[in-house]
Amino acid sequence: MIGTSGAQTLSLERSPETGRIALTVDDVSMIFARGNTSVHALDRISLEVRDGEFIAVVGPSGCGKSTLLKLVTGLRPPTGGRLIVYGREVTRPRGDVGIVFQSPVLLPWRTILENVTLPIDVLKLDAARGRERARELLALVGLAGFEKSYPNELSGGMQQRAAIARALVYDAPLLLMDEPFGALDAMTREQMNLELQRIWSASGKTVVFITHSIPEAVFLADRIVVMSARPGRVLRTLDNPLPRMRSLDDMLHPEFGMLVREIRGLLGGHVAVGESHGGRVDW
């Protein structure tokens, strides 16, 4: 594991330009047609994310959180409204957005290093430079020495860290994370939260992070977007006053508990939160 001094040598290091808007979600709606019926997934979502900001999105299962991230990636267009990433409307997938899913989806026949350089191969970028960068990133996520290992030789938490390195390898300034730690045990998950805070702070990335866990959202985020049940709307966006860098002990602070309770209250009655993890509720 490397500290901040090691991270300073990384080429991905940059200072976020204060005030610059990374992502604008402007009155976005999404209705999926399903045979004769349709599913109204998102209803007029508006949201602005500043460059370098860490935003968490919480909401009941099925309220359209993953849909929102997919729309940001440009994999499909919204049925209403528009999305703007760094000043340009999203009309197709592009290189300035990295994504991490709930499961690490590493290719079993490629080494960890080869998995991390996959986007470099796919985007046909400079391979030598990509390998160098992948090594730096593997060190950043605490996987130095595992370059030649195969995914099945690593624990779930380590695989997820490799997936994070992969999402960072082409230096997309905006990182989308869809419940990336949902499948991990509680202790590994806490460690990953600490790691992610460190990586975010060292890299200056803008992060949109979806989670089922309210404490996880409060631990990580500068602001927390609370969504309603489907059709997903923004119920409220809360500022998180807790100072950085946060430690796990900060979760015991009264202010931490108050924010968790406030969000839980907003979601009240939405017992479906946690549903997609076999009924387990993460708080």
Ligand SMILES: Nc1ncnc2c1ncn2[C@@H]1O[C@H](COP(=O)(O)OP(=O)(O)O)[C@@H](O)[C@H]1O
């Ligand atoms: N490709 C799709 N086709 C049809 N319906 C979809 C599609 N993707 C998502 N949905 C529906 O949209 C709603 C929101 O889904 P999703 O964004 O995955 O919710 P969440 O991530 O908040 O759990 C759900 O009812 C889901 O079934």
Ligand SMILES: [Mg+2]
């Ligand atoms: Mg989802």
